[in-house]
Amino acid sequence: MSGSWEHVDVDDSNDMSVDARDEIVIGVLAIQGSYREHEALVRKCHPNARAVEVRKGSHLKNCRGLIIPGGESTTMANIARRFGLFEPLREFQASGRCVWGTCAGLIFLADHIERGSKLGGQELLGGLDVGVNRNFFGSQIDSFECQIPWTATTGTDEPPFRAVFIRAPAITSAGPNVEVLAKYKLPESKKAKLVGTSDEGRDEVIVAVKQGKLLATSFHPEITSDTRWHRLFVDMCAHETPYELPTEDGEELVPFCRPLDLPVFDDSVMAPVEKN
Numbered sequence: 001m002s003g004s005w006e007h008v009d010v011d012d013s014n015d016m017s018v019d020a021r022d023e024i025v026i027g028v029l030a031i032q033g034s035y036r037e038h039e040a041l042v043r044k045c046h047p048n049a050r051a052v053e054v055r056k057g058s059h060l061k062n063c064r065g066l067i068i069p070g071g072e073s074t075t076m077a078n079i080a081r082r083f084g085l086f087e088p089l090r091e092f093q094a095s096g097r098c099v100w101g102t103c104a105g106l107i108f109l110a111d112h113i114e115r116g117s118k119l120g121g122q123e124l125l126g127g128l129d130v131g132v133n134r135n136f137f138g139s140q141i142d143s144f145e146c147q148i149p150w151t152a153t154t155g156t157d158e159p160p161f162r163a164v165f166i167r168a169p170a171i172t173s174a175g176p177n178v179e180v181l182a183k184y185k186l187p188e189s190k191k192a193k194l195v196g197t198s199d200e201g202r203d204e205v206i207v208a209v210k211q212g213k214l215l216a217t218s219f220h221p222e223i224t225s226d227t228r229w230h231r232l233f234v235d236m237c238a239h240e241t242p243y244e245l246p247t248e249d250g251e252e253l254v255p256f257c258r259p260l261d262l263p264v265f266d267d268s269v270m271a272p273v274e275k276n
């Protein structure tokens, strides 16, 4: 491992200064995976943004948007089923709130898995008109990072962003209403591995998309110090009105979450591995 740490400093003195009406409450599905890192970045990316951890349907109550983190999509689906979360998550999505899936979260949001689905299938939230290849980039040891041009928003010359791929999926097909925000050009070594598969001949894959209120990325912006993806999502959510659960389940519960000020790498996460 190499790289330097950048500590995310949080100034507690103005914790109460944001009027509750101006708060942009972002739920982070907190049952598995890198949810704490997302919480820290939500807090860092926008002065009015606050993250709450979502483990029950009632925790969605005042959220304007929801982040589904990276982790392991079948595990996440199993826990979500046991916690009775699928129905409230579907209601949340159907209410027109914004949802962002990163990595396993992207798989969870996809309408179908084209390759790599768990034997017997795995439950998906769906909604995003894409097909994904679940472990397109290989296993854990094939994880890597690279620079990708920033095209998600237009404007002045934006620097590229650092994309960290950890046992990552790729989007291998996308419907007509899906806006492609980032693509990854495949190196020759990867193209060679695709020979004989249905992906043979591919030069690139899609790694970030937007479809209406849905955002999805194959990589992990939450472990970098670049807040642009979080800012993009919070800006999407800012225009939404707070969500109210359609039925009252007796709980007045929006958990206060004090996100850990996690250190994030500001440079290179992984040194190039010397292969013999």
Ligand SMILES: NC(=O)CC[C@H](N)C(=O)O
Binding pocket: 069, 070, 071, 072, 073, 074, 102, 103, 104, 105, 107, 134, 135, 166, 167, 168, 169
């Ligand atoms: N970093 C990740 O979220 C990996 C996702 C993993 N490929 C899965 O199927 O769940």
